[in-house]
Amino acid sequence: MAKRPPIDNRVRELREQHGAMTQAALGDAIGLTRQTVIAIEQNRYSPSLETAFRIARLFGVGVEDLFIWTE
Amino acid sequence: MPFHEKSAWIMSAALVLGGGFYFFAVASGSSAAGALISPNIPLIVVYTVCLVVIATVGHIVIAVLAPKDANARVDEREQQIFVRAGHYSSYILAIGVLLSLGLYVMGGRGDLLFYTVFASLMIGQTAEYLLQILFYRT
Numbered sequence: 001m002a003k004r005p006p007i008d009n010r011v012r013e014l015r016e017q018h019g020a021m022t023q024a025a026l027g028d029a030i031g032l033t034r035q036t037v038i039a040i041e042q043n044r045y046s047p048s049l050e051t052a053f054r055i056a057r058l059f060g061v062g063v064e065d066l067f068i069w070t071e
Numbered sequence: 072m073p074f075h076e077k078s079a080w081i082m083s084a085a086l087v088l089g090g091g092f093y094f095f096a097v098a099s100g101s102s103a104a105g106a107l108i109s110p111n112i113p114l115i116v117v118y119t120v121c122l123v124v125i126a127t128v129g130h131i132v133i134a135v136l137a138p139k140d141a142n143a144r145v146d147e148r149e150q151q152i153f154v155r156a157g158h159y160s161s162y163i164l165a166i167g168v169l170l171s172l173g174l175y176v177m178g179g180r181g182d183l184l185f186y187t188v189f190a191s192l193m194i195g196q197t198a199e200y201l202l203q204i205l206f207y208r209t
Binding site: 032044045 | 072076140143144147148149207209
């Protein structure tokens with residue numbers, strides 16, 4: 001949690017493209033708290049593989065379209 | 072703020088207030104007696120009741136204020152937070168118990184052993200909740 005992972009993501013961008021979905025609504029849809037969604041969007045937390053797939057499926061994109069390795 | 076972070080704040084406050092009350096009573100009693108008083112059950116019962124009342128009332132209040140959050144499951148990040156906080160606080164408890172045992176070996180005072188182990192438990196548990204809060208915020 002202290003060290004930021006070398007992974008960027010487009011969660012916020014895709015969330016806003018999907019009818020301006022709120023962080024709370026995204027969290028409810030995939031079983032996370034709003035604070036965890038915020039932590040993912042701010043790159044403070046890397047979600048599990050299962051959660052990454054859930055978010056990608058919700059937005060209709062592939063996992064690699066959603067999460068980008070930055071190193 | 073997530074429900075479990077609010078819960079950690081309540082438990083930290085309850086432990087600090089309860090521990091403060093307990094050791095203030097022990098210090099006052101010892102000062103009046105001129106020596107360390109023996110652990111007594113009534114004081115422990117009062118401490119436990121204070122802790123339970125603060126924790127129960129606090130959790131009822133935060134649950135009433137945000138019932139949806141109160142019913143939410145712990146998510147994967149929160150599970151990691153709890154595991155990490157428990158891991159680090161266990162070192163604090165272990166160090167406290169080892170120091171207590173060292174004191175007992177050197178002095179052979181059973182009453183002091185009780186109080187130092189009890190304090191180690193309180194400090195370790197408080198540290199666990201404070202670490203949860205820290206990890207929630209970082």
